[in-house]
Amino acid sequence: MPVLSGAVTFSRFRSAPAGDAPSDTKRWLSKGLKSGHFEPIDLKKTEDERAAGFVELENSDGTDFSTGSVLYGEYALFGYRVDTVKVPAPVLKAELSKWEKAFEKENGRPPTRGEKSENRASIKHMLRQRAVPFTKVHDVSWNLKTNQVQLWASSRKTVEEILFAIEESFDVKLQPLVPVSLAAEAGISDENLVPTPELIGMEISQSEIESNEVSHGDA
Numbered sequence: 001m002p003v004l005s006g007a008v009t010f011s012r013f014r015s016a017p018a019g020d021a022p023s024d025t026k027r028w029l030s031k032g033l034k035s036g037h038f039e040p041i042d043l044k045k046t047e048d049e050r051a052a053g054f055v056e057l058e059n060s061d062g063t064d065f066s067t068g069s070v071l072y073g074e075y076a077l078f079g080y081r082v083d084t085v086k087v088p089a090p091v092l093k094a095e096l097s098k099w100e101k102a103f104e105k106e107n108g109r110p111p112t113r114g115e116k117s118e119n120r121a122s123i124k125h126m127l128r129q130r131a132v133p134f135t136k137v138h139d140v141s142w143n144l145k146t147n148q149v150q151l152w153a154s155s156r157k158t159v160e161e162i163l164f165a166i167e168e169s170f171d172v173k174l175q176p177l178v179p180v181s182l183a184a185e186a187g188i189s190d191e192n193l194v195p196t197p198e199l200i201g202m203e204i205s206q207s208e209i210e211s212n213e214v215s216h217g218d219a
Contacts, residue, residue, distance in 0.1 A: 009152060009153075009154045010141075010151055010152045010153070011150070011151045012148060013148070013174040013176055014148055014149070014174070014175045014177055015166075015170075015174050015175075016173050017171065017172055017173075018167070019171055025144060026067055026071070028170070030067075032166075032170040032171075033070065033078060033169070036053050036054050036166075036169035037054050037055070038051065039051060043085065043128060043129055047128075048085075049085050050084050051082075051083045052081065052161070053165070054078055054079065054080055054169070055078065055137065056069045056079065057079050057139065060079060060081055060135065060137050065078070074144055075141055075142065076141075076144055077140070077141055077142075078139075078142075079137040079138065079140065080137070080140055080151075080153075080165065081135065081137045082136045082138070082158070083133040083134065084133060085128060085133045085134075086134075087127045091127060092123065095123045099123060103115070103119075138151065139151075139152040140166070148177070149174060151163075
């Protein structure tokens with residue numbers, strides 16, 4: 001739980017309503033979270049390998065989003081959970097090899113390409129039913145007073161996915177808090193953003209170096 005443990009890998013954004021500002025913040029927050037809530041992968045009904053959505057910060061299975069589980073003072077804290085289910089290729093290959101040997105022993109011939117393909121799908125489905133989803137939860141901190149949003153995720157692709165989910169669910173626009181955008185908000189022009197001599201270091205000419213060496217020698 002990085003947002004509570006003090007981890008520093010995060011991206012910052014500022015939110016602004018895409019339309020009218022919400023009149024009831026608590027209701028708007030709950031509605032947004034529930035509209036994009038996490039739904040587990042149903043291994044029996046779908047072949048999906050991935051599921052993602054919002055969850056409560058301190059309960060990665062929780063999607064009730066009661067006020068007490070989301071609001072911490074002026075902050076809204078919640079998680080973005082991603083579950084993935086994959087059958088490891090070596091495991092699938094080993095199971096398929098066992099089936100091929102058993103098939104050849106029983107039928108006196110190796111399986112055809114079509115038979116291999118059909119049974120490969122069946123074996124993969126069987127292994128998938130036994131698989132345990134890999135879960136990753138990315139923390140989200142939203143200061144409702146300053147409208148600053150922080151996402152605890154290091155992958156650019158993941159950050160973009162969470163941004164899209166927040167914008168869609170809450171009807172807001174998120175602006176990255178990077179030096180250029182902060183300067184624009186402060187009214188600082190691009191011309192004034194060039195590096196200073198103190199930052200890049202002043203170049204010293206050869207004549208200055210020789211002059212310093214002579215002075216040092218005379219001393």
